[in-house]
Amino acid sequence: MPPRASKRKSAPPNSSTVTSSDGRSVSSKAKTKGMEKIDRLFNSYANSSLGVIDPDGIEALCSDLGVDYTDVRILMLAWKLKAGKQGYFTQDEWRTGMKALGVDSLSKLKKALCELEIEVGKPANYEDFYTYAFRYCLTEEKQKSLDIDSICELLNLVLGAQFRPQVDVLVEYLKAQSDYKVINLDQWINFLRFCQEISFPDLGNYDSALAWPLILDNFVEWMRQKHS
Numbered sequence: 001m002p003p004r005a006s007k008r009k010s011a012p013p014n015s016s017t018v019t020s021s022d023g024r025s026v027s028s029k030a031k032t033k034g035m036e037k038i039d040r041l042f043n044s045y046a047n048s049s050l051g052v053i054d055p056d057g058i059e060a061l062c063s064d065l066g067v068d069y070t071d072v073r074i075l076m077l078a079w080k081l082k083a084g085k086q087g088y089f090t091q092d093e094w095r096t097g098m099k100a101l102g103v104d105s106l107s108k109l110k111k112a113l114c115e116l117e118i119e120v121g122k123p124a125n126y127e128d129f130y131t132y133a134f135r136y137c138l139t140e141e142k143q144k145s146l147d148i149d150s151i152c153e154l155l156n157l158v159l160g161a162q163f164r165p166q167v168d169v170l171v172e173y174l175k176a177q178s179d180y181k182v183i184n185l186d187q188w189i190n191f192l193r194f195c196q197e198i199s200f201p202d203l204g205n206y207d208s209a210l211a212w213p214l215i216l217d218n219f220v221e222w223m224r225q226k227h228s
Contacts, residue, residue, distance in 0.1 A: 034104050035095065037104035037105065038094070038095055038098045038099070038103075038104050039091070039095070041094075041098070041104065041105065041106065041109075042089075042091055042094045042095075045057040045058070045060055045061045046091070051090075051091065052088050052089060052090050052091070053088065053089040053094065054087065054088055055087040055088075057089075058074070058087060058089070062074060064106055065106070065109065065110050065113065066110070067113070070157070072157050072158060072161075073113045073116060073117060075133055075136070075157065075158070076113070076116045076117065076120050076129065077097070077113065077116065078132075078136055079120070079128075079129050079132045079133070079136075080097045080100060080101060080116060080119075081093040081094060081096065081097030082096065082097070083136065085139075086136050086137060086138075086139050101115075101116070127192070129158070130158055130159075130189075130192050131185070131188075131189065133154060133157075133158050134146065134154070134185055134188045135185070137150060137154060144184055144185070145182035145183055145184045145185075146182060146183055146188075147181065147182055148174050148175065148180065148181065148182070148183065151174065151183045151188070152171045152174055152175060155167050155170065155171055155191065156171065159191070159192065159195060162195070163195040165200060165201065166194070166195045166200050167195075169201070169223060170191065170219065173219050173222055173223070176222075177218065177222070179215075179218065180215055183215075186213060187213050187215055187216075190212060190213050190216060191216075194212070194216055201223075201227070203220055203223065203224065206220050208220065
């Protein structure tokens with residue numbers, strides 16, 4: 001049980017609980033001021049009638065950050081904000097994400113994007129980001145799959161930097177085949193597993209008897225025929 005207030009000694013002037021003339025603690029005022037700066041940054045890009053940052057606002061933000069709208073770091077930012085709808089950032093998402101990044105200004109956000117790349121690159125975070133990227137692109141209610149063109153763009157965006165040879169050939173196959181019009185989350189996750197686990201381009205350790213989705217069995221067969 002905490003001691004009664006009457007028994008506590010008053011805090012010295014240099015304590016973290018120093019109060020200002022209006023009776024509020026300095027730390028409390030600092031937090032409020034920080035949130036106000038975060039909100040001002042949000043409002044400078046938000047659609048005032050909707051109360052969210054919409055696609056136009058995100059494009060303006062990208063322009064001010066000096067990055068392209070399709071830059072993977074914007075997808076990483078959405079992941080950090082835990083944005084639930086593609087192309088939109090709510091004020092709550094913005095507040096949570098900016099606080100997590102320690103950001104309350106455009107200049108700090110620009111610097112944080114570089115640090116965010118490092119954070120996402122950690123194995124513990126990357127698979128979560130990779131899965132999030134797929135779900136973020138599901139724009140319709142109850143949608144569970146993405147069309148081939150969208151998947152190819154997403155593969156280039158989120159896997160291209162790490163696994164360029166695999167992605168190039170996989171994209172070539174996806175565009176050439178006619179058996180699949182869409183890709184689901186399980187197939188998407190296995191694309192990453194394939195890139196991480198299978199020796200390339202020889203595919204020597206690929207075993208179709210293991211639990212690989214049929215689309216990857218077909219891809220491996222197509223690739224072996226192509227190089228035979």
